[in-house]
Amino acid sequence: MTTAQARFPRSTPPAQPSDADKQLLQFAQGVELAARDLYKKAADSGKYADDELAMLTLFGEHHNSYAQAMNGLIGKAATNTRNDSLYSTHVGQLASPQSAYASLQSLENTLAATNTDILGQLAGLDAARILASIITIEARMAAVFGTLPSLSITSAMNASANSLAPKIAQVKMATTETTVAP
Numbered sequence: 741m742t743t744a745q746a747r748f749p750r751s752t753p754p755a756q757p758s759d760a761d762k763q764l765l766q767f768a769q770g771v772e773l774a775a776r777d778l779y780k781k782a783a784d785s786g787k788y789a790d791d792e793l794a795m796l797t798l799f800g801e802h803h804n805s806y807a808q809a810m811n812g813l814i815g816k817a818a819t820n821t822r823n824d825s826l827y828s829t830h831v832g833q834l835a836s837p838q839s840a841y842a843s844l845q846s847l848e849n850t851l852a853a854t855n856t857d858i859l860g861q862l863a864g865l866d867a868a869r870i871l872a873s874i875i876t877i878e879a880r881m882a883a884v885f886g887t888l889p890s891l892s893i894t895s896a897m898n899a900s901a902n903s904l905a906p907k908i909a910q911v912k913m914a915t916t917e918t919t920v921a922p
Contacts (some may be wrong), residue, residue: 757864760908762817764858765867767906769810771854772874773822774830775803775847782834782844792837799844799881806874813867826850826904845885849901852878857903 757765779800783793811818826847833843852875859871 753863753865755865757813757862757867761862761864761867762814763908764861764905765810765814766817766819767823767904768855768858768871769807769814769818770821770823771826771851771904772803772807772810773820774824774827775851776800776807777822777827778830778834778844778847779803781831782840785834787837787840795884802877802881806870809870809874810867813864813870823904841885841888845882846901848878848882848885850904852882853901853903854905857905861905861908 777800779796782788783796783800788796807820811820830843830847834840855871855875855878859868859875862868862871
């Protein structure tokens with residue numbers, strides 16, 4: 741095999757999500773719905789006005805859109821249920837704007853880490869494309885919180901955020917590869 745041949749994949753990944761992908765996407769959808777609900781809770785608290793309220797509402801809508809995109813990939817297998825564990829972890833920290841912003845920044849870092857972990861496990865290209873686009877926005881949302889006076893951009897770049905993603909084994913795909921004798 742030449743070096744050029746070794747650079748190309750031996751089989752083409754499927755476009756549609758595999759069964760294992762759908763399980764991972766169900767999990768990702770649940771954390772996105774938890775994020776949506778956390779932003780809604782903060783926005784509905786009456787503690788924010790004007791630009792801050794608009795930002796919280798927009799960020800919540802982003803997470804809702806991500807969950808809807810995953811719903812389109814999962815289809816009938818979608819549960820459309822938020823991850824209550826993630827929601828419970830952050831909801832108590834929404835009491836004041838300062839603690840809410842720190843918690844929401846931490847949430848965005850966790851979501852970026854979780855979705856990056858899930859991306860590395862996906863077999864289907866359609867799901868990988870959507871998740872890759874979501875990860876970049878979640879990292880940017882964490883950075884936005886870092887521009888606020890009570891936080892810092894350094895806290896937005898939290899490389900130590902823990903992934904919540906489950907590990908789900910992919911079924912080996914059949915390939916059309918043939919072995920050529922030297």
